Amino acid sequence: MDSLKKLFEPKTIALVGVSKDPNKMSHWLIRNVAEVGFQGSVYPISPSGGEILKYKTYPSLSALPEPVDLVLVSVASKSVKDVIEEASKNKAGTAVILSSGFGEINDEAGKALEKEILRIARETSMRIMGPNCLGIYNAHKNLNGTYFAIKPAFKGNISVVSQSGAYGGVLVNEMNARGIGLGKFASIGNQMDIRHQEVIEYLGDDEETKVIGLFVEGIKDGPQFLSVIKRVSKIKPIVIFKGGRTTVGLRAAASHTGSMAGDFAIAQSAFKQAGALVAHTTEDFFDYLFALALNHHRLPKDDKLAIMTISGGPCVTASDYCEEIGLVVPQLSDTTREKIRKYIPFFAADSNPVDMTVGTPPENLGPCVDVVLADPDISGAISINWGWDVREFAQAFVDAASKHGKPILAFVSENPTVQKIFHENGILNLPAPERASRAYWGLVEYKKIRERKEIEKKFNSMPSKRLDGLITGDTSILDEHLSKEILKDYGIPVCKEVVVNSIAELATKAREIGYPVVLKVLSNNILHKTEKGGVLLNVREESELINGAAELKRRFPDNISFLIQEYVSPGIEIILGAKRDNTFGFGPVIAFGLGGVFTEVLKDVSLRVSPLSWSDALEMIREIKGYPLLRGYRGKPSVDEDMLAEVILRVSELAMLNDRILEMDINPLILNGPDIKAVDALIVLGEAVRTKDPLKKG
Ligand SMILES: Nc1ncnc2c1ncn2[C@@H]1O[C@H](COP(=O)(O)OP(=O)(O)OP(=O)(O)O)[C@@H](O)[C@H]1O
Ligand SMILES: [Mg+2]
Known part of the structure; x- marks a missing residue:
């Protein structure tokens, strides 16, 4: 926390790479420092000597008379490493690297350079903000160490952390136009060292900040980010606007959950779950911030x-x-x-x-x-x-x-x-x-x-033994029956069913289940069985069953098994699924929504990151658009929300305990008043990828 104090409240600043040319951004930096009347010492570094604005220049950081709290670095990327080396010799507290040309251009050399710079900084516990950022601002300490083209006109209690520098500029314009004051502003760029969460913690404890705004593109260490949001949002409001509606997460997925829960939707839901107020547009972002301020x-x-x-x-x-x-x-x-x-x-x-x-x-x-x-x-x-x-x-x-x-x-x-x-x-x-x-x-x-008070509920289950030794390749798909056996182990209600391998056995098994039955083709190679004609519903008698089975044999000539199930009366069809998020490192994300064969058309799902609280599960149920259907419609009884919430929590526990589950769907879970039954399920296994410390990343 002390290091961030030096970042936001420095007593001494060095500026490396300042220009005398008023048209250059590196000149705006020193002009901004000078114009707001910073009270401490300012040391511009300039090999050509003389003065810039009102400040005497020094030939290098090593020529400075004292260690500085903050170094503002605005040199070409190739020279940044040398500057950080000198800054570390100066025992500087923090450095803000405004320069671009690092990891953000997605090239290996840029990323390697970031790693090298971080290694140097760690040797002297110097902290780094950036690179590729707009700088640091604190109205309450007359600090404007930014490239802002226009100065914030008013001092206020809103503090903003923005990954994008340009968004900071947009914010300042809007605040000036609407007469709203800015408190602190940190543009954190590539988050090479200082990440959102650390700045949020600092602002959470900062008396002058009453509202925190975050413009987020990527986050590093998702779980830690969420836990900081969770804590700080109880003290002061955090408004988040997420940029980059990437569809990277929407690769071709075997499950419905996998194909519907994209990265952007996952991030939005996780922020909300942690207690942030999520803005969907720039207007909302500013309006929430200003109203709360x-x-x-x-x-x-x-x-x-x-x-x-x-x-x-x-x-x-x-x-x-x-x-x-x-x-x-x-x-x-x-x-x-x-x-x-x-x-x-x-x-x-x-x-x-x-x-x-x-x-x-x-x-x-x-x-x-x-x-x-x-x-x-x-x-x-x-x-x-x-x-x-x-x-x-x-x-x-x-x-x-x-x-x-x-x-x-x-x-x-x-x-x-x-x-x-x-x-x-x-x-x-x-x-x-x-x-x-x-x-x-x-x-x-x-x-x-x-x-909001969180109510927890746990079932103390164990990892599933059924998964041991099941992985054959990178991913493997479990068939409907095995998937349901696993669900059953975790206390999730499933329909009565039996696997039948020969037509001869069909009639006896169907009688055991009791007519009407459902006859399905069973194979882990056949996804979305309905589309391929692999599901026969409401089979009322033996002759129908035998004819149906013969038809399935014709459609699927490869060696297949049959699944006979009880026919569950039509009700509300729900999808309940899980997907492992590897983009932000959140782990299992749970999806709940209107399901059945129209799931992807309706796209009415709510998402939450595991572990879920009881309150999260209830909220998921209540926030879908189709919720009124669950409350009872056209004479249908309303569903038992408590029981449904419990099933959601059980799915979450299952996904958390078995980290080889990449995706899973129960689609549909049929709800008939208080009756809940999973009639179809799918589990996809694979190797889980864990996010690591950036220094250790391969
Ligand atoms: N046991 C059952 N009782 C009542 N209806 C059922 C039963 N099994 C399936 N259904 C109905 O048939 C539809 C399709 O069945 P199921 O979900 O098994 O097949 P699917 O096409 O493979 O689904 P998905 O697209 O999720 O892979 C379900 O949405 C449900 O309406
Ligand atoms: Mg299905």
């Missing part, structure tokens, strides 16, 4: 809000949208309605949304807003005003927000006076009614994250 001390207690306006149209849009995204705009209580009637004209709407109309005398706006925000059923408000620029309107919301400690966001336009008062008093104004609603949702969501 201004309202972190007055988060809404629940999802019920008032929409208060003098402009009908936008307020209907806001309230429709609120409902769509899961916020509640409740009817006001009779007492509250009675109270506000005194202040508004007879044609105004006293329900929620409250449309006070421009007919309300300005002096009545204050008392009216106060009454609504005082209502214990209302946790905050969205204020909407198009074109009635009276000071009283603004003051009403400013006063109510601070008096009742409830958040208020606004969509106010064409109102310079109101906008100015809102800005000066920390009421965030958003450029559209939907964006105000969405930002409010962000506040509610963070409140839930903070209060």
Whole structure:
């Protein structure tokens, strides 16, 4: 942590590779350091001598009079190693390598150079940020060690860690335009040494930071990253925006889970599970950050809000949208309605949304807003005003927000006076009614994250003995029956079934199972049996069974076995699967969603990283779009969510205990009210790849 203190709060800075040419980025670096009035010592290194801006230059790092806290390195990549060697002789605390041309261009030489530089730095415990980054910024210590072309105009409590430097520039522009202040900014580039998680920990303990924003491309050591998010998100909000919607993870996969759980979706779900607020667009990213920065001390207690306006149209849009995204705009209580009637004209709407109309005398706006925000059923408000620029309107919301400690966001336009008062008093104004609603949702969501209590449930199973000695090649696919035997060992309910190797035995076995039965071709070479005509459902009698078997023999002339199963009455078909994530090193990722033969079309799945808590499992069930189906529809009974959550946890335990399972699917798991049964399953084995320390990577 001390080393990051030197990074964010250095007392002495050396700059290597600064130019006198004002058009060069390396000149912007020293100009930025100089312009914000950094208080400590600044040592530019320049072999040609003289002064740059107001600073005396030194010929080399070894010529400096003292060890420095921070070295900003802006030389060509080929010279960086020598600079780091000198910095380490100087006993420098940290170095930020802004230069590009390393591992990011995906060439072996660049990666080898990073490794070599890291080795040098480790010898003196110097820490390194970058390479390939935009630098380091701390408004509270007048530090601007970045290539920022435009300076942040305001000092604030939002701190941002961005892998992409350019995204930092976009953020600063937006903050300047919307009058929001930046606290600290770290552009961590290739994360050769300092990774996201370490900076997040630092910012978690930092008094001046109230909200943390992360622009993430890749992460290193996924489990560690998640555990830091989990801890820090209970203290302050972390908003994540993930770049790079790569489809690398979507290689041709044997299982449905394998083909649906791409890297991007896995990362998003894992961040959410750990407690981050996940932004899906740049707008959401900024809006969540800004709303939280201004309202972190007055988060809404629940999802019920008032929409208060003098402009009908936008307020209907806001309230429709609120409902769509899961916020509640409740009817006001009779007492509250009675109270506000005194202040508004007879044609105004006293329900929620409250449309006070421009007919309300300005002096009545204050008392009216106060009454609504005082209502214990209302946790905050969205204020909407198009074109009635009276000071009283603004003051009403400013006063109510601070008096009742409830958040208020606004969509106010064409109102310079109101906008100015809102800005000066920390009421965030958003450029559209939907964006105000969405930002409010962000506040509610963070409140839930903070209060979320994890309930754990474990079954204490052991690794499966059935898998011993099963691997023959790189991957091997287990047939439906063996896959289900393994599920059964872990307490997952499966349908009654029996393997039959000869037509002669069929009739007896089917009678044992009991008609109607299902007859399937059984082979680990035949995936997606339905497409190939390998599944006969609802076989009601012996003659049908024998004819069916003969037909299957014709379709699959190779030596096959049959599987006879009980016919489970039609119900809701669910897919429940697992996939080992090797991209981020998360390990098993569990997928739950609407299943059956249309799984890939519906793509209605939720994902979580193992281990799952009981609460995670319940959330997975409740967040799919098809959830209302599970609650009972058209006279069907609702499913037993607790039992279903338990099956999810058992699958997670199975996947965690057997690290040779690359992918597995139960598709479908048929739900009939409280009845749960797996009728098809598939397990794919292979060698698990583990992520290693970057220094040790081969
Ligand atoms: N025992 C059963 N009882 C009732 N319905 C069943 C049973 N087995 C299969 N089904 C129905 O038949 C469909 C296809 O069966 P199954 O999932 O075994 O074949 P599949 O085509 O190989 O599936 P996948 O595409 O997942 O590989 C299921 O989605 C389900 O609707
Ligand atoms: Mg299936």
